[in-house]
Amino acid sequence: MNQRTLALAIVLFCLASGIAMIVVGAVVDMALNGILIGFGVFMLVVSAGVLYYASKLKDSSSSPEPKKNTEAEDLEQGNAIRVDQQLIEERMQSLYTFKILILGAGESGKSTVVKQLRLVHSAKIPQAQLVEDGNNLHQNIVDCFGAITQAAARFGISLDNEEDEKTVPALSRYTGPRITPELGAALKHLYDNPKFQEVYARRSEFWVLDGFSYYMKNFDRIVAPEFLPTEEDSLMARVRTTGIVVSELESKVVKVNPDDPASIKFQIVDVGGQRNERKKWIHCFDDVKAVLFVASLAGYNQVMYEDSAMNRMKEDLTLFEEMTKKDIFANIPFFLFLNKKDLFEVMIRDKPISGLFPEYKGGDDVHASIAYIEQEFRSRLPPKKDLLVQAVTSVWKRDIKTAFEEVKKYLIDKNKDLVAAEMKKLKAEMKK
Numbered sequence: 001m002n003q004r005t006l007a008l009a010i011v012l013f014c015l016a017s018g019i020a021m022i023v024v025g026a027v028v029d030m031a032l033n034g035i036l037i038g039f040g041v042f043m044l045v046v047s048a049g050v051l052y053y054a055s056k057l058k059d060s061s062s063s064p065e066p067k068k069n070t071e072a073e074d075l076e077q078g079n080a081i082r083v084d085q086q087l088i089e090e091r092m093q094s095l096y097t098f099k100i101l102i103l104g105a106g107e108s109g110k111s112t113v114v115k116q117l118r119l120v121h122s123a124k125i126p127q128a129q130l131v132e133d134g135n136n137l138h139q140n141i142v143d144c145f146g147a148i149t150q151a152a153a154r155f156g157i158s159l160d161n162e163e164d165e166k167t168v169p170a171l172s173r174y175t176g177p178r179i180t181p182e183l184g185a186a187l188k189h190l191y192d193n194p195k196f197q198e199v200y201a202r203r204s205e206f207w208v209l210d211g212f213s214y215y216m217k218n219f220d221r222i223v224a225p226e227f228l229p230t231e232e233d234s235l236m237a238r239v240r241t242t243g244i245v246v247s248e249l250e251s252k253v254v255k256v257n258p259d260d261p262a263s264i265k266f267q268i269v270d271v272g273g274q275r276n277e278r279k280k281w282i283h284c285f286d287d288v289k290a291v292l293f294v295a296s297l298a299g300y301n302q303v304m305y306e307d308s309a310m311n312r313m314k315e316d317l318t319l320f321e322e323m324t325k326k327d328i329f330a331n332i333p334f335f336l337f338l339n340k341k342d343l344f345e346v347m348i349r350d351k352p353i354s355g356l357f358p359e360y361k362g363g364d365d366v367h368a369s370i371a372y373i374e375q376e377f378r379s380r381l382p383p384k385k386d387l388l389v390q391a392v393t394s395v396w397k398r399d400i401k402t403a404f405e406e407v408k409k410y411l412i413d414k415n416k417d418l419v420a421a422e423m424k425k426l427k428a429e430m431k432k
């Protein structure tokens with residue numbers, strides 16, 4: 001029974017009993033007539049009061065009751081909220097996915113930086129990759145010996161040793177995948193030849209891999225039949241990049257706001273750096289959120305693989321200027337890694353950078369030399385373009401970890417305003 005029915009029942013009862021009392025009090029002759037009529041009137045007043053109260057109840061019930069959702073409607077509403085949330089999360093994730101393009105001349109260390117970034121972000125180097133890098137190291141060694149003996153011929157320097165003379169054609173016959181113990185012994189013998197060392201000392205005049213001194217320091221271990229590269233060996237292996245290689249990396253995020261993404265994603269785009277590879281670069285320019293330019297500090301006293309008359313650092317400077325001035329990168333932040341600091345520190349003791357930059361007067365001071373080179377790059381930037389510069393040794397994981405943290409911090413910071421604006425827009429659209 002609801003309140004209104006109860007009130008109506010009371011009204012009827014009071015009305016009926018009130019009238020009955022008044023009628024009986026008036027008609028029947030007895031001593032308590034006055035009291036009976038009084039009670040009857042009282043009952044009528046009560047019935048009027050209750051009637052008034054009942055009418056109020058009716059008023060409130062006549063205003064439309066809030067419509068209750070059906071189960072299906074509830075489900076639909078729940079789904080809509082979930083879809084909205086999903087849209088926000090997807091948009092957030094795309095705002096926190098950074099496509100970083102790595103540019104620079106050949107052998108500046110682009111692929112080494114990427115390899116390190118993969119190691120920093122996730123797994124160890126897979127076993128199959130280690131085996132392949134073992135083969136690559138053997139090929140690298142053979143290529144270096146080949147380049148040095150060719151340079152000897154060009155310089156007109158004879159090896160003056162019958163055994164070593166025989167090793168030279170064996171180098172061009174090498175098909176891999178691994179250096180045999182016989183060839184290993186012959187190469188060691190050749191390396192100890194003073195004439196060979198004389199040519200190697202003139203390496204700034206011809207192309208040879210930077211890793212050669214590392215390979216020779218670890219030669220016995222590397223050419224041993226059971227050799228499997230360590231992480232460091234693997235990073236020292238050189239494989240020329242052709243085409244475009246994309247690595248997907250992910251950094252977990254501690255959520256502060258509910259809209260924060262679960263992770264920050266990086267698409268690192270590595271490209272071949274040699275001149276003939278650079279025409280492919282244009283295919284990866286779209287959607288780029290940052291450019292990481294890698295230049296080798298060691299290049300100040302080296303010539304290029306594809307042009308032995310061209311100094312590597314001069315090529316880097318020209319290439320850097322060309323890239324930073326591209327319209328498509330006008331609003332894209334640039335980062336510069338001055339790489340191979342380890343080699344540079346040793347090299348400048350013998351030959352200061354004044355050989356390439358005659359105005360430089362700082363001698364063999366590492367900081368002054370790097371600061372000067374940094375300034376050379378900065379002076380090629382278009383006006384008002386920001387540049388974050390870091391000197392690194394990319395074969396050292398710690399260096400790349402720290403340097404990349406800076407890049408990440410910068411990108412997330414710059415991204416904040418964009419994220420806030422996008423979220424506001426998206427939420428406003430959803431409210432419509």
Ligand SMILES: Nc1nc2c(ncn2[C@@H]2O[C@H](COP(=O)(O)OP(=O)(O)O)[C@@H](O)[C@H]2O)c(=O)[nH]1
Binds near residue numbers: 209
């Ligand atoms: N010593 C030394 N060697 C490096 C460094 N970075 C790269 N290399 C070596 O330089 C060579 C070329 O590097 P790579 O990453 O292939 O250059 P990319 O052509 O720019 O991709 C490889 O043999 C690397 O091991 C470094 O910081 N120090």
Ligand SMILES: [Mg+2]
Binds near residue numbers: 112239241272273
């Ligand atoms: Mg490469």
